Every structure is written in C-alpha cells, then in structure tokens.
Amino acid sequence: MRRRSLILAAVPAGLVTIAGCGDDKSDSSKASDSASPSPSPSASASTAPPPKIVDGPLPEITAGTKFGEKPTVAKGTGDPSDQLAVKTVIAGGGQTVAENDYIQAHYLGQVWDTAKVFDNSFDRKTPLVIQLAQGSIIDGWRYALAGRKAGSRVEFSVPPTWGYGKSGNSQAGIKGTDTLVFVVDVLGAFNAKSSAKGTDVPQDDADLPKVGTNTDGGAPSIEIPKADPPKKLVANYVIEGDGDEVAAEDSVLVQYEGVLWATGKEFDSTYGRKALTSFGLSQVVKGWAQGLTGKKVGSRVLIVIPPDLGYGDNPPSGSGIEKDSTMVFSVDILAKM
Structure with a gap:
C-alpha cells in the first residue's frame, strides 16, 4: 500500500474532480453527476485496451500556430479515426514524457463534428498540471502524450472509448458519440527525479x-x-x-x-x-x-x-x-x- 504523505492535515479531496469514462462498459453517469463544472480532461479509471496510434486524419490549425498561442482549429472533415490520431505539430527539445509523469500544459479541446470548443486553458492563463496516470486523466491524453517531449505542441483526436465513453460529459456539452480534438502545448514534465532549478x-x-x-x-x-x-x-x-x-x-x-x-x-x-x-x-x-x-x-x-x-x-x-x-x-x- 502506498504510504500517505504526512504533511497533509487530512486526507485530501481530489484536486481535479471532473469525472469521465474511457470504458464504454463502466458506469460514468454517477461520477458525472458529482463532477466539477470544469471540463478539464481528467477521468475515472478505465479498462479499455490501448488504442492504435495513427497519423490522422486531424483538422487544420488555422490560427494561433505558435507554441504558447491559443490555437484556432478547423472543424473535422469526414469521419474521424476510431483509433487515436496523433501529430506532433511543433517538436520540443525538453524532457521526454512518460506515463505516470506529471505534465504542465496549455490545451484547447473541441468537438470534431462541430468545432465547438468545450474547454481551453489559454483563456484562463493558467496551465494545467496533472499526472498522466490511469484514473487521473482520460486515456486519450495518456496514450497521445507519452513519448512526446516538453516544448512540443501535439494535436490529437480522441474517440469516446478513450475519452468520456458512451455517457459523454453533459456538463461540457460532450455527447457519448463525440470524437474530441485536442491541441496541447507541453510546457514541462516532472517525475521522481525532478529537482529545484535556480x-x-x-x-x-x-x-x-x-x-x-x-x-x-x-x-x-x-x-x-x-x-x-x-x-x-x-x-x-x-x-x-x-x-x-x-x-x-x-x-x-x-x-x-x-x-x-x-x-x-x-x-x-x-x-x-x-x-x-x-x-x-x-x-x-x-x-x-x-x-x-x-x-x-x-x-x-x-x-x-x-x-x-x-x-x-x-x-x-x-x-x-x-x-x-x-x-x-x-x-x-x-x-x-
């Protein structure tokens, strides 16, 4: 059993509370009812098998094309992949991200069919810091970002199986049939070997x-x-x-x-x-x-x-x-x- 940190005054509530589902068979409706209104891409545990990583299709980034800029992404055309389409749009030279690492990232998420933006951190001017671990974030993020380097911009599409499942996320306006498109700027990565810098x-x-x-x-x-x-x-x-x-x-x-x-x-x-x-x-x-x-x-x-x-x-x-x-x-x- 993992030992709980002794600095905590009490057992903490989840720092990121939005719940979703990457497994079509699990009951995500109950978790969704008590979720935070923020559609941050965190999720409950999933038992879905790993997806195949494919090159596309992916919609075009039409504006905000520099790293750190809020992107504008076109509506998806045709049918999206039923697997995980991933493209490194800008290649960074920083630390390689591994599963279970924490990442610091700005991101934008929208629906493939409508280009409706359901969440973005750029407007909040506060990057997301989250662990790429099962149960902490939707599986699409875990699989798409593992192996990428800090300083990279990554675009990827996430079918329901590795997103919010058949229940979707009603608070974010995401249906159970929606494929999601994300653009993620990986600002930094942290693991058990990370230290202060200064x-x-x-x-x-x-x-x-x-x-x-x-x-x-x-x-x-x-x-x-x-x-x-x-x-x-x-x-x-x-x-x-x-x-x-x-x-x-x-x-x-x-x-x-x-x-x-x-x-x-x-x-x-x-x-x-x-x-x-x-x-x-x-x-x-x-x-x-x-x-x-x-x-x-x-x-x-x-x-x-x-x-x-x-x-x-x-x-x-x-x-x-x-x-x-x-x-x-x-x-x-x-x-x-």
Missing part, C-alpha cells in the same frame, strides 16, 4: 539546519545543528527559482524530505516513495502553508516547523513523530497547479 542561496545561520543543493533528483542532505530549535517558523530559500510566487490558495507539485530536529531521523520523503506529491496549501499543516506562501516555483525551501504549526501533541499514529516535535523539511516547488 540559484544557490547562502546558508549562513549556524543555528539552522543546512540543506544540500544537489539537483540530480536525489534526496538532499539535511544537517541538524547542535542548537535548540527555533520557536517560530523558518522558511528560507536554499535554491531560489525564478517562477511565479505561490499564493495561499494555490496547489503545488513538490518533492520533499522531512526529518525530526531532535534526532535527525527521516519520517517522510517523496524520494523514498519515488513519487511526487501534489496538494492545496489549505490541505496541509499550517507550517507548510505559511512557509510556502510567497515562495517562487523552481525553488528549494528549508522549512522548520515548531510544534504549534505542526502536529503539536497529536502527531499521526505510526508516523514516528513524537509529541511536540519540531519538524524540518527540504521542499522543492516544482510547479504551481
């Missing part, structure tokens, strides 16, 4: 832990000083990135390592699980929420959390955290969601 910041306070600055995807070292822990929250840059600042209402994608001040013993780590973690700052202990607010994406941050902003006298059972423990974290902020 400028090292001097760690001159001998009374605070010193955090390693390696960016090879391995867990950084955390050296606890022979000093009493601070009474107030500490949140200092170790590596300062150049991304957007994180706001209190944001969700983030992170790597982190957590140790106890008293013993230096690790009690939680994404590196140990070999799996990134995403969460809203409203979902985590106060020390994390306050410590990450205002920090820049791409950064590594030292957070020292006193008991009153952590777990106090009620630590999680079986966590290895004693009552009134001061916790020390190294946190890499990979993306804002």
